[in-house]
Amino acid sequence: MSTELDTADHGTRLPTRTSTVLSVVVGLGVIGLLCWQIPLVVGPVIAGSVGALCLAASLWLVGRDRWGVLARAGAGLLTLPVTLGLFAALIGTVLAAVDMFLPVRGPTTISLLSLTLVTHVGVVVGCVLAVLGLTLGVRNVIDGQRLADHYWLTIQTALVPATIGALLATGAFLTKNTTSLDTAIVGDTLGWLFAPGTGQTHLMSSLALVAIMLAAVRAVVDALPVAELLADSGTGETEQHRVSQLLDILGRAALLTGVAALIALSAELLFPPTEFRRAVSYETYQLLVDLSTIPLVRFSAVAVSVLCLGIVGVVSLLQRLAANSADSVLQRVGPFGAGILLAATSLTIGGPLLENSVRNIGRALPSPASSIFFGHARELLYFFGPPTLALLFGALLVAVAATMLLVLRFAVFAGYLSDETAGYSLASGGLIVAAAFAGTIVSAPWVLFTALVGGLFVWDMGRYGTTLGKEIGRHAPTRDTELVHAGGTLAVGLVGAGSAYAIQRLLSADIVQDSPAAVVALAGVLAGIVLLVAALR
Amino acid sequence: MTYRRVKRWGIGLVVTLALVALGLLFARQTLIVAAAIPLAYVLYGTLSQAPPVDLAVSRAFSTPDPTPGERVEVTLTVENVGDSVLTDLRLIDGVPEELAVPDGSPRACLALNPGEAATLSYTVVAKRGEYRFTEPAVRVRSLAATERVTEAVAVAGDRTLSCANAVSEPPLSDATLPRAGTLPTDSGGSGLEFYATRQYQAGDPMNRVDWRHYAKTDEFVTIQYRQEQAIRTVLVVDARPSGRVTPRPGYPTGAELCAYAGERLFDALSTAGVATTVTAVGVENGTLGGLIGPDGLPWVDPESGGVRAGHARELFAGLLTLAEEDAETAGLADMLRGDGLDVSAPTRPATAESTAEETAMAADGGTGPTIRRLLARLPPNAQVVLCSPLVDEWPAALARALAVRGYPLVVLSPDVTDGETVGHRITAAARSSTLRTIERTDATVVSWDVDQPIDYALRRSLPHLL
Incomplete structure (x- = not known):
């Protein structure tokens, strides 16, 4: 066994249990707090969370080896409720927000409505992202390769x-x-x-059908072992050569017919039927109409095309089955x-x-x-x-x-x-976004402070647990160390929240006059602290 | 020692700026004030420093000289002899890659106050040879986990786990035979036990004439005693690829255990004065140097002279190396992990086909090529000892062939089918069936549970051999 601190459990990247539990509990607690304080978002968050859970489940299914066929089919089916949930969340939020501001009294109401919409949507999106991130982070099922696989699977499902x-x-x-x-x-x-109507020519569609039929026949001749089935002609010509000649003829015929169809399309678009009828003689026009509307010809072309494409599909499937x-x-x-x-x-x-x-x-x-x-x-x-x-x-x-x-x-x-902690990064990002937008809706500052501390706690414990799981594994006892780390993180959050609360009280105690200048000054102080921290780093 | 700074709280700066921007956009003072929270985390991460590492580590093995397959508990004691609290101490012991860790974990995450000690225990499975444990790697992080120090710490105590084949005392105390090195036969000649009388022939020794009979009948008769012949023991080690399987990754293979058991038996029999020939089956040409004869069988004979013991050691060493190499290259551990033995897919398909052919031919009453070569080499007065894991039908075919020809047979079989999975159970049932089949040929079968020391198995088998 290597003495380097490489991955403890080869093939798995599961975070440790204590960190996972703490992150999930705190994350769900923050979401619950925001829903409690902003009742309007409860329904949309639930709908969106269902979609998020479906997305997490489908990502998990994509990576499974056992029951691979059912898992991939299931992952494809789950993509529909994913977006249904998200759409339901967004539409529900919009409708609920609109309902709050009815009837509209003027432009001010519209701008308020817009701001309200944005903030509520921000809270909903943040909470849904958090649910998604927490679910993904528990089993660490998200990585670049799995996302790429799922993307192509979804495209195939939509096809x-x-x-x-x-x-x-x-x-x-x-x-x-x-x-x-x-x-x-x-x-x-x-x-x-x-059997299109006989009032006008249908040259484009007829020629197109014939071109498709010729191309389909060519495809089936190419796919089937025709050369092996042909008898020796006795002229010294190889069967493969004869088949190549046939393929060549069919290909050229299909191409020419296709070009003719394009020309016919141009003609039929540029010349309405009455002008076309005047351009050629009546008999010629009628002949063209009759030729292009013969049901048997059109039906045969369609039937042969469908049959040939079906044969090509079956042959292709058999070839793949034999090779795989x-x-x-x-x-x-x-x-x-x-x-x-x-x-x-x-x-x-x-x-x-x-x-x-x-x-x-x-x-x-x-x-x-x-x-x-x-x-x-x-x-x-x-x-x-x-x-x-x-x-x-x-x-x-x-x-x-x-x-x-x-x-x-x-x-x-x-x-x-991060490829390793994508789930918890999403979760903490969602919680912070939701907290920030909730701060514009809820007047009580403690809600914002608590949600922020919770979001940053999930960020820290998620990464800590993932790194610990990678280095030490889940089999060794790590709970004590994780609790010490969690305690430190929480203590810092409380200190930060306490400082923020103290500053808030200071500002609201009229010691400093509430004015734009004060706000700018506050922003300047914060900028200064940021630069100080950057210098320290 | 490596030192690294981990940028964990860059997110804090991003959140600070985002909150300030949002606060200015929505004209909410609370949002700007709330930026103090992520800033606090950024400061926390910046100011947090990893403490100096000062540890005393010692390692102890529960058994310093284990036998192959024996579980050894390794205990690592870590003491914080420095003055700083180590809130996040991660430790990985330097377990050699060849040794499997079935129980516990050689990795730990500890929080130690100054003067506090903690113990880490795990189990390894011993394999033949010497395995040196390297120094444990230690990583200490600051409370905020933004700074980490990695180094290897010196360890006191046990460092090397030795698993040798040397026999200190063969378990002969339980042998209960009147004389060593002889075998009574069912024919008359010189000996101790009365066998029969016959008419006197010119040249018979005078001390064998039955004088009482002459006194009664005036006829000379000669007494015959049960002839005793020196025992020739042929030790056959089954090193075929089908036996190079393990119940779990990291454990010795069946062939390895057979070679080990064969070597112990050889030493015990040699010490007891039994002339022992050593051979092995399933060894490909070119793998054991000059020990393999023209018929494809390695044969170390008592008549080889003074270098016999050396050749035998060389043969056993070669068999053990072959069994280990084949287990590694074939990836048996991956194939067998959690699925029991896979006797239907031996490591070398060509040998598997010939094994199957041999077994099939033997099952029909004939003998395969390997068995025929063995029978051709066996001395007429030999008793055969077979060391085989009994994972297929070939040993039963050999037992039938030997029984037909009157060779006594003792089978010592290590049980490598121990496990909880369905595959293990099926293979164990197949092995039991093979055991019973061999027993029905009047052979003596000793099944060795590898969790027990081999001495137990030797004590049960040696009385039949001496």
């Missing part, structure tokens, strides 16, 4: 609902259907694909499975949930905003349909979760969050 939603939305755009039924949208989309273990393939597929489940849920129950939510939000808003909100919401619901909108919204939420993970990853990469 399926986003793709389906995009297809449905595109169908809605193309058919310009205004009914609220998704089945009608799907039916109209399919109708446009296979089934478990590793399933692990990769897990997030897509979660995405399929999310999409299915959105399409089935997402619609009514979305309508309910829109109704509740609209009712909570003040009257002019409410009517505007309802107007826009109805238009979107009628155009896309509630299930499609729910699907798109779900994909958006998962994408937002991916963005949050990217931000965290960047913070770790840039060094703003």
